Amino acid sequence: MNDRSNARKEQRKKRYQRQMARQQKGSKRYQRTRLNVARIQRYRANCIKNMAHQVSHHLVADSTTMVVALEDLSLKNMTASAKGTVDQPGKQVRQKAGLNRSILQSGWGQLRQYLLYKTFQRGKLLVFVPPHNTSQECSRCGTIDKASRRHQSGFACTACGFTDNADRNAARVIARHAAYGLIRNKQPGQELSTVTLRPIPY
Numbered sequence: 001m002n003d004r005s006n007a008r009k010e011q012r013k014k015r016y017q018r019q020m021a022r023q024q025k026g027s028k029r030y031q032r033t034r035l036n037v038a039r040i041q042r043y044r045a046n047c048i049k050n051m052a053h054q055v056s057h058h059l060v061a062d063s064t065t066m067v068v069a070l071e072d073l074s075l076k077n078m079t080a081s082a083k084g085t086v087d088q089p090g091k092q093v094r095q096k097a098g099l100n101r102s103i104l105q106s107g108w109g110q111l112r113q114y115l116l117y118k119t120f121q122r123g124k125l126l127v128f129v130p131p132h133n134t135s136q137e138c139s140r141c142g143t144i145d146k147a148s149r150r151h152q153s154g155f156a157c158t159a160c161g162f163t164d165n166a167d168r169n170a171a172r173v174i175a176r177h178a179a180y181g182l183i184r185n186k187q188p189g190q191e192l193s194t195v196t197l198r199p200i201p202y
């Protein structure tokens, strides 16, 4: 989805919504504005679905990929955590609200849902990894340190000096956790063949 045109559509939707607030409920003009809002919402939902289908297909279609690793994010919890309470609204509520919007916008829930059935259809494995500290962990040496994530988009390990794009580093960490999880849960006498772990590129 094009970010700029998406932002423009979002602005236009807000303008229509403000218009609706001024217009008399049930009037012809009100109905027309309401349809405009609905059209923009429908378009965005379709874009998200489309993207989720494309990404999930891309991940499972490769014949060398047997396992897809996904961070086990709970959309419900994430949305709830941004609200905070009335007494303690939380310092980073604004930031989190922005994060939620982008997660919801990017269709994480749909991606997860599509991956579930697409991996199943092709006899591949979908592994969920607990999300704890994945963004603060070094994919090279395994050290977990908040200070390694001083910048939003960059990762710089305080222990071994490894630097990378933060998302790519997190994706590698997720893949490694998935691999360790698979090996640990191996049944006695069961062989584990070499698998290609492919983290979600987000």
Ligand SMILES: [Zn+2]
Binding pocket: 138, 139, 140, 141, 142, 143, 157, 158, 159, 160, 161, 162
């Ligand atoms: Zn390191």
